[in-house]
Amino acid sequence: MTTHTALAPAQARARLHELTVIDVRTPGEYASGHLPGAHNIPLDHLDAALPALEAAADRGDLLVVCASGTRSADACATLAKNGVAAATLTGGTAAWVQLGHDVHRPAGARTVWAMERQVRFAAGALVLAGLVAGRRRPAARTLSAGVASGLVFSALTDTCGMARVLAKLPHNRPRPADLDATIAALSG
Secondary structure (H helix, E strand, O other): OOOOOOOOOHHHHHHHHHHEEEEEEOOHHHOOOOOOOOOEEHHOOOOOHHHHHHHHHOOEEEEEEEEOOOHHHHHHHHHHHOOOOOOEOOOOOHHHHHOOOOOEEOOOOOOOOOOHHHHHHHHHHHHHHHHHHHOOOOOHHHHHHHHHHHHHHHHHHHHHHHHHHHHHOHHOOOOOHHHHHHHHHHHO
C-alpha cells in the first residue's frame, strides 16, 4: 500500500510545473476557480479514472486538491489503497486563494456555489421548513431534528452525507464528454 503526503500551498506552488494536479471537487466548484493546469475528476468518479491516474502517476507526482483538504485526503487514501502515490494540498484551494496564488476559471463557465455553501443552504432551508410546517403539524419538526442530528454527526465524523447527496444534482455532475476528455488527457 502506498501512503500519501501533504504539501503546503507554498511547496505546491514551487513544484506546480512538475505536478499533475487533480481537483476532486464537483465541476461547478472547479469552474469557480482551480489551480493552474488542474484536471477535474470529481471524488465520486475517482474509481472510473483510476487507470488514467495510475498512468499519470507513472509519469510524475500527483497533487490532489479540493476546497479544504478533506475530500482530497479521502481521494489520496483511495489512490494509496490502489498503489498510487499522491499528495494532498494542505488547506485546499481555500488556503491557496487565501495566500493570493493564481486560480484559473474556464471561459464562459457558469459557477455554482461551493459545496459547503450548498450544504449550509440546504440544511438551513430544511430546518426552516421543518419549523414552519411544525407550527401546523408538530410532527414536521422531526425534519429539523433530523437535519440537526445529521450536522452533529457530520462534525463528529468529518464526513457529510448531505454533500454526497447534493453532489448528485445535475449542476454538480460532470458532463460525460468533459470527464472522458480529462481521463484521456491523463492517460496520455
